[in-house]
Amino acid sequence: MAKHEHRILEKLDEWTAAGLISSAQAAAIRAREPGPKSTPPWGIMIFAGSGAVVLGMGVILLFAYNWDQMHKFGKLAIIFTALAAAHTTGIILRSKNLTPGFADAAFLLGTMIFGAGIWLVAQIYHISAHYPNAFVVWAIGALLFAWLLPSVAQGLLAAVLIATWACCEAVSYDSHPVAAPLLVLVGSGWLAWRMRSPVLLAVAAVSFVVSMGVGLVFHAGCVMVVLLGTTLMLESAAWLARDCASFPAATRILHITGIILYLPVLFILTFHDAAKDLLRNSYWSDQPPPHEWLPLVVLILAVMGLFAGVWYRAVTEQRFNTQKFRSHLLAPALIFTTYLIAWWAPLLSDTALSIHQPNAATMLCAAANALFIYHILGNLWTGCRNSRLRQVVGGSLLLAVWIFARFADLFDSLLVRGTMFMVMGAGLFAVAVIYQRNKSHLPAVTNPLNPGKED
Template sequence: MQLPPNFSPAFRRSLKQEVPLWRERGLVDAAQAEALAQLYRLDELPQTRFSLVTAVALCGALLIGLGVISFVAANWQALPTLARILLLLGAMWGAYGGGFYLWRVRGQSAAGQALVLVGSLVYGANIGLFGQIFHLQGELYQALLLWVVGALLVAFALPNLANALLALLVGCSACLSASFSQGQIDQPLWWLLPWSGLALFLLLAWRERSWLLYQISGLAFSLVVLLQGVDRFGFGDGPPFVFGLLVAAWLWVFATLPAAAGVPQGRFARGVAFFAVALVGYYYSFWFALEPLPGRWEMASDSSSWLLLTSLIAGGGWLLWQSNDLQLRLQALAIAVGAAGVLLPLLLGLPDLAAIIWRNLTLLAMGSYLLWAGLHAGDRRAFLLGTGFWGLLILSRFFEYETGLLIKSAAFVGIGLAVVAAAFWFEKFLQREEGFKNA
């Protein structure tokens, strides 16, 4: 069954509360209520992860963990080695065991999850303290990776969103720390870290049916890959904006994956990807962006860039093939066109004039999608964004080229009037559509 457009857990919880009231007031009958329950899968709603009690308990757990770590650090040198080891292991397993007992045996989920989180924090501290006890040498990212492995194992064994988010935060720190240790880490491993992490957190989000973890994992993955690309090429000797575009495009492909798995689709993530691609495309629509950059033409022979572009095309093609939502298909096409507007001139080495024309045309196509989405769905925001985007492109060309102040002022007035007229016309269009529906 094709999922409805608004499939967020918050909307479904609200709908589940409203349907019984509608039945009592006679607005829907039993068959209609059952149809709504099946369409929105109201019987499959995940339980609310965070209540006020859970939030307070987690904050308390963080304070307890920090307090324990500070106390041990203050008296560390006075303790014998055996006492240190027993204290560290006892604190960790005591927190895990107590959390499991309170959560799964006594049914006190807030306190249990808080203790499990304390156990993971103590485990992370234990890695550093055991290294100090036994005089172990290593890089920071290695200790962080060990912390991630332990926290992920606990998150898979005891599904706990707070523990999963801790693992995600530490994992991002490990990837970024590895960027400063490239002399001690193999390049394939350095590039593999975020991708393997993405696979694990995707699996964990699917297991927990957590829309929040799914979205945050995508954003964290995109940020890490972007920073890796900037670290590789540098702001002074390469086009980091291209990697920003690739990351945004990957975020969009990533956001489409749950459509076949019954998980809420990442509308927010695709929106971020759309405007990130539009922003990068807008930057490259200016002539100054075509100035020779060291390393620019090496992009054409860089296998990783071609691999990412091929994967982007494959992901977009898969989305267009499996989705029945016309607006989703056109959004995918608009993002793909915008990505091609930036990538193809760089990878194929198009002449400067052809590259500028191609990029401006692709940006106009993205603006046209926003206009269409506004008209098709009656979305004021999309229509006004599309109108403003078209106006921005035209004004940018007037300011980029040598034109007189009189022409610039005329352009300002003309485009301003056009935007206002488009807004009024759209309001009348919505009123006519509403009149047709009520007729």
């Protein structure tokens, strides 16, 4: 968008000379368009930041060699001196305010050396106790600088380190750090919002999803509740962020992260066997300890609270009857609620669990299939009507995936299979025709700077 504005300003003189617009109109346009905004020195930040990260990794690997000839105090002196030197450089560059990108890179190098120092001290004193702690301590060191400077690069490092910490805890110790998603949310997510940084928000969103999956899935049976709950949280946050004019990218980032998580989860639930197995594994054989069920209850309440807020806002603003609201929020909310009902309803019944559980799985599978078809038709309908190629392609791909999946597990007759494929082929053909017809009927909206190119 900013690029287009910049090009319009460049073309004003040309248009005035050609007599297309008057000088007064050109002046009015110039006054309206503020011109290119000052942007952060991305070049310096990316290259110097990457340099700092690579240099820090080099320090870690250099010390990993573990020379016998070097005394331990020599190693410690090097690491402390390097840490102090990097941060002092950062402080000096920052105070001179010449190139903020270099100051950020120097601080980032300091934090990388801090991480190297943690491993080095552990190496010198042969500390082998619970190595994931090193990642969380390193992340806290990065978060301090991320907030104080403030710095996107340090925030990114912290988000990656927290996700790494959560994964290491799960893989090596089979433990679940419930604090990880909270740390990402408060440490990196909030900072991304304050700094209006799309990159940091995207990485924090991914780190949040990973941390939720690792931190809250104590039991294989609750994996779907956590994933669907996370999806709904992201979509609700995206909806709430849509009116924030100063950070328009936020809605898109949160929605894309949510949908990337949501569609595969929904697709898995369209398989009856998968729904049955997931539900069967959802019932704990004995009463779980509070540290296992309490985070789940908090998650469910948080999701419900957030969704209630979105619903209230949509109703008061009369936006709830839109395709986006139905597709982005109501559909994930419906499958989340259906999963909870399918999970808990058999337990509340007096009769044996084995009688009700298959019915619950059938209900869940039917709901998932209905919603998947709804997303297919919704995308195709909106895409064709508004001539949006991306939505048409997306809807067609979802349709193809769904038909192929059902080909294997639902239809046992070649006649039905053949008919379904013919219906799908005819449907896709019809979509192409409708899309093209609607596109030709739409008024031609062309970019004045590039005639012939769709805007």
